[in-house]
Amino acid sequence: MRIRELIITPVAFPDPPLLNSSGVHEPLALRTVLRLVLDDDAIVGLGESSGDVRHLDLLRLVAPRLVGHDVFATTALRTVVDAAVNDALPAPTARERTAVHSAIEVACLDAQGRLTGRPVYDLLGGAVRTTIPYSAYLFYKWADHPDGAYDGTPDPWGEALDADGMVTQARRMIDEYGFGSLKLKGGVFPPDVEIATARALRAAFPDHPVRLDPNGAWTVPTAKRVAAELEGVLEYLEDPVPGVDGMAEVAAGTDLPLATNMCVVAFDQVPRAVRLDAVQVILSDHHYWGGLRQTVALGTLCDTFGIGLSMHSNSHLGISLAAMTHAAAATPELTYACDTHYPWNGAYDVVRPGVLNFVDGALEVPTGPGLGVELDLDALERRHEDYVRSGRRVRDDTGYLRRVRPDYDPTLPRW
Numbered sequence: 383m384r385i386r387e388l389i390i391t392p393v394a395f396p397d398p399p400l401l402n403s404s405g406v407h408e409p410l411a412l413r414t415v416l417r418l419v420l421d422d423d424a425i426v427g428l429g430e431s432s433g434d435v436r437h438l439d440l441l442r443l444v445a446p447r448l449v450g451h452d453v454f455a456t457t458a459l460r461t462v463v464d465a466a467v468n469d470a471l472p473a474p475t476a477r478e479r480t481a482v483h484s485a486i487e488v489a490c491l492d493a494q495g496r497l498t499g500r501p502v503y504d505l506l507g508g509a510v511r512t513t514i515p516y517s518a519y520l521f522y523k524w525a526d527h528p529d530g531a532y533d534g535t536p537d538p539w540g541e542a543l544d545a546d547g548m549v550t551q552a553r554r555m556i557d558e559y560g561f562g563s564l565k566l567k568g569g570v571f572p573p574d575v576e577i578a579t580a581r582a583l584r585a586a587f588p589d590h591p592v593r594l595d596p597n598g599a600w601t602v603p604t605a606k607r608v609a610a611e612l613e614g615v616l617e618y619l620e621d622p623v624p625g626v627d628g629m630a631e632v633a634a635g636t637d638l639p640l641a642t643n644m645c646v647v648a649f650d651q652v653p654r655a656v657r658l659d660a661v662q663v664i665l666s667d668h669h670y671w672g673g674l675r676q677t678v679a680l681g682t683l684c685d686t687f688g689i690g691l692s693m694h695s696n697s698h699l700g701i702s703l704a705a706m707t708h709a710a711a712a713t714p715e716l717t718y719a720c721d722t723h724y725p726w727n728g729a730y731d732v733v734r735p736g737v738l739n740f741v742d743g744a745l746e747v748p749t750g751p752g753l754g755v756e757l758d759l760d761a762l763e764r765r766h767e768d769y770v771r772s773g774r775r776v777r778d779d780t781g782y783l784r785r786v787r788p789d790y791d792p793t794l795p796r797w
């Protein structure tokens with residue numbers, strides 16, 4: 383079955399003012415929705431990937447070159463993608479190429495599943511679990527955007543700028559979604575504030591493992607001190623310092639497992655990280671590890687070297703969530719609850735409701751053909767109109783925070 387067309391639709395959707403080590407989320411988050419149309423027109427494979435304009439430009443170069451290729455030939459399609467993006471200026475990096483491979487592979491797998499009547503997890507080797515636990519992704523946040531939300535809807539979450547605010551946010555996430563573990567996004571306040579927040583979460587929810595992720599905001603000495611204080615409090619500490627060498631120095635002095643989605647983000651970075659014993663958990667992410675099959679392969683590799691496997695997320699919608707869920711279903715080595723931003727953005731999804739419902743903090747793996755989710759074309763059109771109207775083309779957390787604090791310096795490590 384051959385590919386007739388790849389339709390690429392950039393979308394924008396409201397996002398709350400969530401703080402991180404580089405700034406704050408803008409009123410709109412960006413994504414790209416892919417529709418891979420096959421010859422007979424009845425089968426359309428879905429995909430979702432980054433909304434940044436550079437990725438979009440690369441996808442647009444690739445789209446016409448896919449026409450006529452077999453949708454099952456995903457390995458050969460990587461060569462087609464590489465040849466197509468060679469025309470890009472500036473020349474794409476290996477990471478940029480891999481992100482395009484990932485996006486195309488997911489749309490192909492969805493189409494293959496629809497053609498064969500099998501869920502994507504079957505195409506990945508079969509499901510080893512039927513439900514996938516996710517963690518509550520907690521953010522320090524402002525009560526509202528300075529100029530209000532993009533669509534004028536009042537922010538239902540309220541402010542969370544200290545330990546009490548974070549415990550309130552966590553309680554609400556747990557009440558609404560049933561999450562059984564907590565991820566705290568740090569790197570926003572001085573480390574002692576974030577240590578106090580992690581401790582408060584642990585005390586308020588003693589049965590919920592807590593992880594903390596300051597996205598490389600600390601120096602090695604600071605990270606060593608925080609790790610010593612949080613041993614026994616956290617299940618893992620994610621990217622306390624930038625770079626694999628710093629991670630190795632911190633890891634050498636603590637029993638707390640160190641996790642990363644920043645310093646090991648591709649297969650060619652694994653050997654050095656292993657040699658240095660720099661990370662004890664890798665966060666997979668099919669959007670940049672090369673797709674769903676590569677994510678399953680990463681599980682094998684992690685197991686080989688005794689490294690744990692978790693899953694990273696970024697602001698996303700339901701096609702990505704479905705793909706993450708299928709990857710998790712087919713990866714035996716993935717034993718941590720996965721990250722997801724979905725509670726922050728899911729109200730603006732482009733897939734029809736009914737499939738992606740959290741029960742006890744977990745998603746049932748969709749059993750329908752392909753990814754098992756259906757596109758809501760009206761919602762897609764609305765989100766695309768917002769994209770066009772907004773004029774936004776790249777994510778800029780730092781620039782947005784600077785509107786409020788013009789002297790804001792995003793240089794890391796900060797503490």
Ligand SMILES: O=C([O-])[C@@H](O)[C@@H](O)[C@H](O)[C@@H](O)C(=O)[O-]
Binds near residue numbers: 400643697
């Ligand atoms: O959404 C955010 O602000 C996160 O900080 C995200 O950009 C990170 O990529 C991510 O979730 C992480 O775990 O580092």
Ligand SMILES: [Mg+2]
Binds near residue numbers: 621643694
């Ligand atoms: Mg992280």
